Amino acid sequence: MTTWGLVIETTVGSGDHKHIEAYVLAHVTGSRAEALAELERRAWNYSPEHPRSPRRRRLLRDGDGFLLVVDGAWHSFATRFTVAELLADSAAPVVAPEPEEAPGAHRTAPDEPADEPVDEAGETEEAAEEGEGVERYADGVPVRPAWWGRDDLP
Template sequence: MTVWGLIVEQNHGLGGKHRVWSPEVLGQMEGTRDEALAVLRARAEVFRPMHPGSPRRRVLYRHGDGFLLVLTGVWQDFHCRFSVAELLSDSGTEYVPDGASGPVAAAPEPPPEPARPYGPRAPAVRSEPVGSAPSGPWDADVPEVPSWLGREDLG
């Protein structure tokens, strides 16, 4: 059976220069494309995007292979794109569908790491002898009361 990724694309970060348009996988599921679109629609209807924090209006459109959520904020409008995508390969963890007890298919074994060409690594050099404790707390030299506290001339 086909595995579908449920994906949302939205703005992350704050400020005009620091905002980044980036994707996020909401989940994965097995089934038909229409079943995946139905699950994605249910998630899009309740999705809380990063921006705006308090939307005045939410409008959800069906668009191509997914959905478009348009949000009206106090100062600016934002949008999120929701799409389904067929999973072709994944180099990460094994896929376990919701409610299943084990993986659907095992991920291929990673290739063995090559031998170190330059021999063993040299031991690390320590500046302090092993077992020595710090001389005191980090704030040992800081006075309890600042010298300027209570001075009459600072008025």
């Protein structure tokens, strides 16, 4: 499947420091039509930083993209939305290939007990080390610290 970048070019700054900057809003994997539909949704909902007090907002379709023009008290500010095919990404996450299982290797049946040691909370040691089954806040920080309740600490 093709990966598409949803690119935004927008006016930032004000006065003599006003200039255009480009950002990649998101990536969409699928067809170009799906990427354009997502881009249009984002263009409709986009709220630019400038102008602070918009007087008029116009969203225009421009070929395979969109142009948002927002008039302020003194100046107009433009934002261009474009779909572009992602050809290369130097900071893309590396996906490790799945290890292949050797023929005849034993798999544990679902009804067989696991051979891993289980602590009093019912978690395996691996799960406890990786933090699985731990209650967390929305930002990923555990609600209860790992050292809480340990009796081997001073």
